[in-house]
Amino acid sequence: MTDRPAVTLSGTSLLPRDSEVDKLVRGVHGDPFSILGPHADGDGVVIRAYLPNALGVEVLARDSDEVLSSMDQGQVPGLFFARLDRPQPYRLSIRWAGGAQVTEDPYSFGPLLGEMDIYLFSEGNHRYMGKVYGAQVTEVDGVPGVRFAVWAPNARRISVVGNFNSWDGRRHPMRHRLPAGVWELFIPRLEPGEPYKYEILGQYGMLPLRADPVALATEMPPGTASVVAAPLEHQWSDQAWMDTRAARQSVEAPISIYELHAGSWRRDGGDEGRLYNWHELAERLIPYVQEMGFTHIELMPIMEHPFGGSWGYQPLSQFAPTARYGSPQDFAAFIDACHQAGIGVILDWVPAHFPTDVHGLGDFDGTALYEYAHPFEGFHQDWDTFIYNLGRTEVHGFMLASAVHWLREFHVDALRVDAVASMLYRDYSRKDGEWIPNRYGGRENLEAIDFLQHLNEVVALEAPGALVIAEESTAFPGVSKPVEQGGLGFSFKWNMGWMHDTLKYIQENPIHRTYHHDKMTFGMIYAYSEHFVLPISHDEVVHGKGSLIDKMPGDRWQKFANLRAYLSFMWTHPGKKLLFMGCEFGQWREWNHDRELDWFLLDEPDHCGAQKLLADLNSVYRQQPALHELDSDPKGFQWLIGDDRGNSVFAWLRRDSSGYPLLVVANFTPVIREGYGVGVPRAGGWLEIFNSDAECYGGSNVGNGGWLEAVEEENHGQPATLSLTLPPLSVVILRPQ
Structure with a gap:
């Protein structure tokens, strides 16, 4: 022309x-x-x-x-x-x-976004992007419609496309707001529920249609479009919970977490049944969690993710709950119901990497925008994913805003940050010559460290009382140390070393445990270096590792006895607790995200007994301040017997802030030990308040009759001695009468 x-x-x-x-x-x-x-x-x-x-x-x-x-x-x-x-x-x-x-x-219509919204975004500090960017149902000049805004600084042209314009990119090209690189358009009369994507012309041609990075809702997979979402207008009824949350989640509080995958805990119709929606899940899950005595649930990522087999750990929509279980309003109602029942909600959250699906964030505007450009920095070989370039101001702010979105809009109580170790080190899972050093020549990812510190500072301001928990598997110093003291600022860190050591010990045949005794005591050497969560998570029951019960040695009776003793050891050890679903009743098979748990096993007494043990452990844990109050204070723990490797026996005291003691004794052999002397701080009567070998749990019912008397005889540095009968493969807890 x-x-x-x-x-x-x-x-x-x-x-x-x-x-x-x-x-x-x-x-x-x-x-x-x-x-x-x-x-x-x-x-x-x-x-x-x-x-x-x-x-x-x-x-x-x-x-x-x-x-x-x-x-x-x-x-x-x-x-x-x-x-x-x-x-x-x-x-x-x-x-x-x-x-x-x-x-x-x-x-x-004239320019839409305010100068402050654009400035804060460019600065990497727009904490409420979910209310401004993406598709926002709003009015402009009194006209109802949807305002779209997307960041793509290197695009030549961007259009909003959907059913409303026959997916024709010529119909709704957007305005470019320079120099921020943000594109915007108001489409009058458009309503919630409309699927849409962005058609982007890059510097070298047309790109595959992209989903909205700040979408608030999405199509049901395998659909990949974003969906215009109505404003979240849930009427919250959880003020009593929110007012007390900080105390419920402090380092002195009992925190016992039930980790679950929403799509495979239970299904309507069994393994082949449909997924429950959030309302149906709440009706079934909340009473169970209350009955079991957990203080929190932890949901594996529910942010929209294209591949169900990633379990949510490869999300593409950092602001949208997956459509698999309902709408954002449904998810808010689920959290509200949990809070009203006294249950906290933790979300797994993934700021480390994202999948390479063509409708996603990778090469978003024809350039490496959200990811590092160089594959030595921007591509994760283990997971076939892109790595967020958190050193880029806008990406840093994008992920901060995602965290704030879940905590503020949905009243989420904590974020568990996945794969922190992969964020901290530039050479994570890379060979020599496959990574790029930082500006000082070191291996630390300085921009990711800066992001994590900023994240924890922002959460403290934007969501008081909320927690941020690190899944971090290295010895990086100060993960849960305050930022102002040079730490990363997390509330808690998963204790992966404790998990690996103790699982290695408990899998040994009891006759060989004498050679691995230190694996059960080593965790106390560093127990107060961080604020720890003790995790037996989904990662330990997949990929050929076997279920928790199936890790245990011996015949069927011994397997269940070992399971009961191991969980009892965990619940009496310093540190908050996390257990993956199914472990509480001894599911035999590995977890499968496409099948519900094997609830039929509860028809068998030993499975039912394991479940009852866990519920009673949670009860004792919550009721006895000595088991949680000084989790982060060395005054709360004292070894009495840590060196009896010949008998595989351990004994220790837990104390509360007043000094009141509890005695815990563990016997990790299938041998009954009678007249076993343990030093205690008080003479007189001691009550046996818990015994993992009790008959009601499926045990042999060996014990101390519920009560025995300590005599004034110095032992293990204590002024008195108890002569105990130690049941086989067991843990007992006693307190002064």
Whole structure:
């Protein structure tokens, strides 16, 4: 197309130059507002609209059905123009082959985002992106519709596409807000529920359609479109919980976490049944968690993720709950119901990496935008994923805003940050020559460290009382140390070393445990270096590792006895507790995300006994301050017997802040030990308040009759001695009468 003289009236072009029209038709025009919409023409105004496949267009008054003008056809089909004698609000009445459409003109609205919203985004400190960017149902100049905003600084043109415009990118190209690289458009009369994507023209051509990075809702997988979400208007009824949350989640509080995968805890109809929605899950899960005595649940990632087999750990929508279980409103109602039942909710959250699906964040605008450009920095070989470039200001802010979104909008009580170790080190899982040092020549990822510190500072301000928990498997110093003291600032850290050591010990045949005795005591050497959570998580019961019960040696009875003793050891050891679903009743098979747990096993006494033991452990743990109050204070723990490797016996004291003691004794052999002397701080009566070998748990019911007396005889540095009967493969807890 060659340029022709433009049609003019009163000295103003009614039609743009052919070259500009050509760009519009080919979908390469980067500034559609320079052509479309109203443009001053002396005392009047020229209105232009590009509506491919439209049969005709009339201009109507905004507040009535008065026809102000019929629009004429321009140089190409679909390009319409008209002139009004004076500027005024208007609508377009568009005739399509399938019917008529009356709507305001998207190109009649001025710039949408405020300067402060753009400034804060560019600065990496816009904490409420979920309320501003993406698709926001709103009103502009009194007109209802949806405002779209997306960051893509290197794109040549971006359009919003969906069913509402037949996925035609020529219909709704966006305005580019320079220099921030943000694109925006208001589409009048669009309503919640509409699927949409972004059509992006990169520097080297058209890209696959992209989902919205700040989408608040998505299609049900395998669909990949974002969905316009109604504003979250849940009426919260959890004020009593929120007012007491900080105390419930302090380092002195009992915290016992039930980790679960929402799609495989239970299903409607068993293994092949449909997934429960959030309301149905709440009706079943909350009473169970209450009955079992857990203080919190931890949900494996529920952010939208394309591949169910990733269990949510490869999310693409950092602001949208997965559509698998319902709407964002449904998820808010689920959390509210948990809070009203006295149960905290922890979300797994993944700021380390994201999947390579073509509709996702990778190469978003034709360049490495969210990820590092160099594969030595930006590609994770183990997981076939991209690594967030948290050193880029906008990406740093994007992930901060995601964290704040879950904590503030959904009242989430804690984020458990996945794969922190992979974020901290540039050489994580890389060979020599496959990683790029930091600016000082070291292996630490300085920008990720800065992000994690900033994250923890921001959470403390934006969501008081909320926790941030690190899954961190190395000896990186100060993970749960305050940022102002040089630490990362996390509330707690998963104690992966304790988990590996103790699982290695308990899997040994009891006759060989004498050679591995230190694995059960080593954790106390560093127990107060961090605020720890003791995790037996999903990672320990998948990928051929076997279930927790199946790790145990011996015959069936011994396997269950070992399981009961191990869980009892864990619940009496310093540190908060986390247990993956199914471990509480001894599920035999490995966890499978496509099947529900084997609840039928509870028809068998030993499985039911293990479940009852765990419920009673939670009860004792919550009721006895000595078992949780000084988890982070060395005064709360004292070894009495840590060196009896010949008998595989351990004994220790737990104390509360007043010094009140509990005695814990563990026997990790299948031998009954009678008359076993243990030093205690008080003579007189001691009550046996817990025995993992009790008959009601499936044990042999060996014990001390519920009560025995300590005599004044110095032993193990204590002034008195108890002569105990130690049941086989067991843990007993006693307290002074």
